[in-house]
Amino acid sequence: MSIQSTIDPYTSRTLFSGVRTRRIFGFCIDVLAILILTALSSLLVFILGIFTLGLGWLLLPILWQCVALAYTAFTLGGPNAATPGMRAMGLEMRLTNGTMPYPLLAAIHALLFWFSMTFLTPLVLLVSLFSDRKRLLHDIILGTVVINSSVERR
Template sequence: MLRRAAAYLIDLFIIGALITSITIVGVVVGFLTFGLAWGALLLVLPISVVMYYGATLGSFKRATLGMQMMDIVLTPTRGQPLDGWLAIIHALVFWVTIWISWPVSLLFVLFTPRQQMIHDLIVGTLMLRRSPMARHWARSQAGSTSY
């Protein structure tokens, strides 16, 4: 859980930098367009956050930049592939459950057998350490040589 919390804080910092840079560009463009572009910031900022999660969690690494630094990976539990849409849904459900009731979401970790939060249970995902999984994948691929 500590790795997950640290990854969350790193991602908040990265998202904050992303939002700040987009806002600065939007303000400058807004002045150049006499304020017409400022309305677009209301759409561009949330879309950029959703795209961050879709591009990072939906990639082959299955982890945001903060999760990569903390050596954790998002894994589906129901057998479906982890694509960009599932990653976006995971992020949206995460932000909704944290916004509504973050203490309850954090308490779920203590009482679920695989230490899943509410949004993990809803979407059907699990956070795991990447390094033990990489060793397991290497062993399973070495043992299953097909001709």
């Protein structure tokens, strides 16, 4: 069974069952991973700042954004089409035509999420309650969908 033929939420509801809840828990796992990576890279930037007489410390204010963007771009846009948190919850991201996302799309996906949460408040997450595929606003804009990867493997 190919994912291209089963992307319709009306013919294959199992692809989207439990996606919203799993996605929230996967996000929490990813936030923890990003915090750990940011702490490690902050230590590296601190040491770099000592050797560069303080110039390296100019990276500290934007460090977490860079770490989070790289984390999302290379994991969500990678061969598994999922961040480690999404993989732990059994989720994958696909474009609506069934193809896998690429790193640039994953980075844009993360940026749209951050901007929508910043400017439209967390109420933007209510969009998933009314979406047939349990998609969020930035998923709809980019034409992506999150599915149960366990259903696809069966």
